[in-house]
Amino acid sequence: MTLPALGRAVRFCTYGMMASLPFAVGGVNVFGTLIILLALLSREWWSVFPRLMRNPMVLICIAMLLLVWLGTFRTAGPHQEALNVLNRYHKLLFIPLLIPFFQQLKHRMMALNVLLGALLFNVVISWTEFFGWTHVSDQAYLGTATAPGDSVFHQHITQGLLFCVSMVVGSALAWFEKTRGRKIYYWGAVLLAASNVAWVMVGKTGKAMLPLLALWLLGEWWVSQKREKKRAEAFVHTSPNASLGSVTRSKWMFAGLALLVLGATTWSALTPSTMLGTAFQEVVKSRATGQDNSQGERVEFWHKGLILISHESWLGYGTGSVLTLTRKLAETAQTPVGHLATTNLHDEYLMWAVQFGLPGALIILLFFFVYWRGGKQAGMAGMALRGAVMIFSFGCLYNSFLVDFAEGYSMVLLAGVLLPL
Known part of the structure; x- marks a missing residue:
């Protein structure tokens, strides 16, 4: 007996699971059950x-x-x-x-875009709650939220982590995007989520991750700069001194920005009026x-x-x-x-x-x-x-x-x- 090719159905259910993640436990469970059944019955998985x-x-x-x-x-x-x-x-x-x-780039891109879209909707609703434009927060969490927008569809610990996930996904998509409009969309989603965690959310889980995410992006930038210099040296006759000077400038810029992030984090942790404090x-x-x-x-x-x-x-x-x-x-x-x-x-x-x-x-x-x-x-x-x-x-x-x-x-x-x- 030949098993059917069910890869498209498995991916569809995965997209459904990711779209449900910020909102509905039931959706995650239903799509998750379908993934288990479809994957184990598929020709692709057993091959x-x-x-x-x-x-x-x-x-x-x-x-x-x-x-x-x-x-x-x-x-x-x-x-x-x-x-x-x-x-x-x-x-x-x-x-x-x-x-x-999910070994093809187009399938990975689709999955991350679905997840980012769902998380971005959550971020936007959190902002509208904060400004008092909407009142859709889950009633089960209103007793624990100390500020509007802090807990919309999940409690603030979960929401803070999911917003940080949106920053990671949005940054990765933006970094390799060639189209200007999409790049603006991705970086805009990252900034909306980061500013929400910093100023809207009361929970400390997301706030503690913000400095780490900043250092991660700085590290990605520095490594990409070094790769670009090596690539340029391989294909273009660049002056060694000019290349060395460029790498040194990047290194000092990275060190300065990293120290700024660490200094701001230390100040926040030691200041009693801040959430980390x-x-x-x-x-x-x-x-x-x-x-x-x-x-x-x-x-x-x-x-x-x-x-x-x-x-x-x-x-x-x-x-x-x-x-x-x-x-x-x-x-x-x-x-x-x-x-x-x-x-x-x-x-x-x-x-x-x-x-x-x-x-x-x-x-x-x-x-x-x-x-x-x-x-x-x-x-x-x-x-x-x-x-x-x-x-x-x-x-x-x-x-x-x-x-x-x-x-x-x-x-x-x-x-x-x-x-x-």
């Missing part, structure tokens, strides 16, 4: 199956899912919680499922008085995670064990913030280390390493992957993106669409 089984990222995803599944048999928590965590990590399947269908103030107050506040909770969860790792660092406690273990630690705490327990340590690296020990810590690091290696490919896909891995790997220091819904799907969809076979 490259042997190559997939040699792909480093595919092997790592399989190993991660196997580790999570095995952890359900030795969990220190309820079996239902273990199955819930396993279900949250199943999104890793989309990386091997999508890679074979309030984060540090909350941590100091919570550690000094035991007060329960947003950033104090995060630090307390990290502290509990490190305690758990120190007691069982080799194999961990099993899948879905975090809530049970943090409850036990909370029982002996002496402060309000210490009495808190959680299912999510707000650090992806700690989540893997606590549940799966040393193998878990190594495999999440390998995941991001291979993600980063995918960024070595030339062109738009490589640049987008480099930007994506920077914000995801950095953001996972203070969030658990693979556990979260929209954040995790944005991570795996970009990998599935952009990684080489």
